[in-house]
Amino acid sequence: MKELLKSPELLHYVLDTMVEGLFLLDKDLTIQYMNSSAMQIMDGFLNENDYHGRNFHDYVKIAPIEFDEEGTSMLLECVKNGKPLTRVVSEYSNGKTLSINVVPIVIDNEKRGLMLTMEDVTKLVEMEKELDMAFALTLPNSKVEHKMKTTIEYQDEYNPELKNIRITGIIKDGVYRHVVNSLKIFSSLAAQGVTKVIGIDKDQLVQAIIFHDLGKVQPDLMIGDVVDPREVFEDSKLHAYRSAEIAKHLYHQPDDVVDLIKYHHHSEKEASEFLPWRLLPMFRLFQLIDGLSAAVTRGGVDVIFTVNGSSVTVTEHNKRPKYDGTRKIDLFTGDHKKIEQ
Ligand SMILES: [Fe+2]
Ligand SMILES: [Fe+2]
Numbered sequence: 001m002k003e004l005l006k007s008p009e010l011l012h013y014v015l016d017t018m019v020e021g022l023f024l025l026d027k028d029l030t031i032q033y034m035n036s037s038a039m040q041i042m043d044g045f046l047n048e049n050d051y052h053g054r055n056f057h058d059y060v061k062i063a064p065i066e067f068d069e070e071g072t073s074m075l076l077e078c079v080k081n082g083k084p085l086t087r088v089v090s091e092y093s094n095g096k097t098l099s100i101n102v103v104p105i106v107i108d109n110e111k112r113g114l115m116l117t118m119e120d121v122t123k124l125v126e127m128e129k130e131l132d133m134a135f136a137l138t139l140p141n142s143k144v145e146h147k148m149k150t151t152i153e154y155q156d157e158y159n160p161e162l163k164n165i166r167i168t169g170i171i172k173d174g175v176y177r178h179v180v181n182s183l184k185i186f187s188s189l190a191a192q193g194v195t196k197v198i199g200i201d202k203d204q205l206v207q208a209i210i211f212h213d214l215g216k217v218q219p220d221l222m223i224g225d226v227v228d229p230r231e232v233f234e235d236s237k238l239h240a241y242r243s244a245e246i247a248k249h250l251y252h253q254p255d256d257v258v259d260l261i262k263y264h265h266h267s268e269k270e271a272s273e274f275l276p277w278r279l280l281p282m283f284r285l286f287q288l289i290d291g292l293s294a295a296v297t298r299g300g301v302d303v304i305f306t307v308n309g310s311s312v313t314v315t316e317h318n319k320r321p322k323y324d325g326t327r328k329i330d331l332f333t334g335d336h337k338k339i340e341q
């Protein structure tokens with residue numbers, strides 16, 4: 001068989017036809033290589049034609065991922081700590097929204113530099129914004145939207161030994177994102193037939209999702225803070241009670257929706273004292289969706305699920321051991337099994 005392309009030209013061909021922009025930087029951030037897509041994406045924001053031997057921060061005028069709050073180059077940090085930065089999405093002054101990955105190049109334990117790839121996601125983000133606006137129109141009123149969009153959620157890293165968390169990011173419209181992700185998860189489960197299960201009412205569950213975290217109030221924390229979550233965060237049952245009151249008295253939601261919201265942070269054992277059996281399948285599904293959406297919203301978690309009758313199998317890649325792996329939940333019986341793989 002004839003070789004399609006010989007190796008030196010193969011590499012050039014691949015690098016110059018890929019849609020992603022690519023930079024190779026040495027450990028001092030001197031540009032060793034950039035491909036044509038990188039030039040196109042950065043068009044108008046490059047200092048001179050020839051990039052060879054130029055420092056990345058001098059050459060690229062709107063350096064993506066530039067300096068942290070203390071003025072340290074985040075790229076240099078990345079060379080030092082050897083940790084990749086993935087999917088950093090930011091909007092730049094040329095109107096483009098870029099998604100950037102930075103991967104340290106380490107060969108034989110030697111930190112040699114970085115590979116930085118970037119993708120222009122402007123159109124995707126615009127589409128998402130349009131969908132967001134369409135979703136906002138389905139909300140009861142602008143106060144609900146305002147509360148969701150101004151209640152933050154924290155991203156964190158959990159330390160299982162010390163049982164504490166380090167704040168790594170702040171999602172400004174956290175509750176809004178969490179509700180949108182919950183609805184997305186619910187719609188995927190519905191596509192697999194979960195709303196055909198007796199006791200699962202699609203409209204009621206959608207309302208419960210929309211209202212369930214409206215009573216949430218978050219503490220003031222900064223990126224880098226290390227805290228014991230049990231001390232710093234309010235007992236979740238309290239925001240569940242508040243949200244239930246809001247749903248009942250301000251938005252006239254039916255009793256079943258209010259009960260689902262009220263007990264969404266109770267354990268099943270506690271909740272079953274207050275909830276009739278007919279509500280338990282929906283309660284279990286709601287807690288499952290809430291948990292998955294919280295993990296997805298905070299990032300770094302991949303989730304796959306399959307529905308088979310009243311049983312839902314979930315596979316999660318999660319740093320928290322309690323949730324990592326595959327588990328199977330029966331919505332009727334509440335039977336909950338971890339499946340070894
Ligand atoms: Fe909640
Ligand atoms: Fe929630």
